[in-house]
Amino acid sequence: MGCTVLTLAATTATAQAHPRDPARGTLGAGDGWASYGTGTTGGASAAPEHIYTVTDWAGFKAALADGGTAPKIIKVKGTIDAEAEGCDSFAAPGYDFAQYLATYDPAVWGYDQNLDDEPADSPEGLRRVSAARQNTAIEAYVPANTTIVGVGRGAGFKGAGLQIKAVDNVIVRNLSFETPLDCFPQWDPTDGSTGNWNSEYDSAVLYGSTHVWLDHDTFTDGAHPDSSLPTYYGRVFEQHDGELDIVKGADYVTASWNVFADHDKTILIGNSDSAATAAVDRGHLKVTLHHNLFSNLVERAPRVRFGQVDSYNNHFVAGSGYGYSYGIGLESQLVAEHNAFTLPAGVPNATVLKKWSDAPLTADDNYVNGRRTDLIAAHNAGVPGEILRSGAGWTPTLRTSIDPVRAVPSVVDHGAGAGRLR
DSSP states (O other): OOEEEOOTGGGOOOTTTOTTOGGGOOOOTTSSGGGSTTOOOTTTTOOGGGEEEEOSHHHHHHHHHTTTTSOEEEEEOSEEETTTTOGGGTOOTTOOHHHHHHHHOHHHHOSSOOSTTOOTTSHHHHHHHHHHHHHHHHEEEOOSSEEEEEOSSSOEEESOEEEEESOEEEEEESOEEEOOOOSSOEEETTSSTTOEEEOOOOSEEEESOEEEEEESOEEEOTTOOGGGOOEETTEEOOOOOOSEEEETTOEEEEEESOEEEEEEEOEEESOOOSHHHHHHHTTOOOEEEESOEEEEEEEOSSEESSOEEEEESOEEEOOTTOOOSEEEOTTOEEEEESOEEEOOTTOOGGGGEEESSOOOBBOOSEEETTEEEOHHHHHHHHSTTOOOOBOOSOOOOOOOOOOOGGGHHHHHHHHOSTTOOO
């Protein structure tokens, strides 16, 4: 099964005997929103019978399920591929992508009617069944009081979707995530004037959970960058969603020393402007992002709705197709300070911020290409008609030491990501 329950003899080491064992690590006091209140300890107090070493997807899911919410430590060894069997293994009997393309070709179907009412035996109905099979196969639900940690270098997941849903006290460290590839995107002819392909699956979703620490992880599209995706109906066959979603009232989250790279829609904090979502999210979505490297991304680093988000000492390196870094959404209260931005020639400072809704933010002591820059003033001067207001209305207090901004590129680039946990 690839899952080993270690014996007492093999795990006589405790947090006290091995204080530097990352599997027993806990979030330090004052280290972002996840340190608030009860703090975040994950499975640090796990008994020997709840310490696991896993090497395959079945073993990982078995370890998650074993022992309920008792503190547990799951050590991931090597790369675990949740999609190893390939897309064909998820396809429902009778599903034929060529038939799907022929049936919903805009020249035949048009752009006025979506596919939601298509019957179960239609190409869209069979696509829905196939998508559900993939969903069951690649998603893994993380229980409360759990630490998931990579062993050494090169540990992580391909094509997996970690679901941290309605639980408290979770730690995820020292792991590389290759974003899941959606095998069965849905065509929506009504999405925009010429339709769009829409995909599912994020590497990690925090849904209604509290006290979560993501540290020294790497998130990328790996072997399947957007540039490799085909085009159908004149639109990119989008097979990626996000790298990290923090939604549905999730709260008290710290993401530190991670790498988010080579992706389009990266981090979403709050997933809708709807009244129902607002009722759940108001007063929640408290997130700290510090010492993360955001490299060659297009947008959402992050896009924020509702939450009190503290983003400091991060390094943003813009690449081809760069759209923006911070998305200012409905009732967001973003504080973005002491960050460094590296923009290529021709990309204006005004693009760092993107206004989606009228919500004030604090953006002090940020540097663009080595020069101190007022991001709000740069945006307002460069994007007429989309004026952003200053002053998020709160002051972060849960911070560790703050590095001088000029040192951030070197400090973050050399210290962030999986395999660099000390």
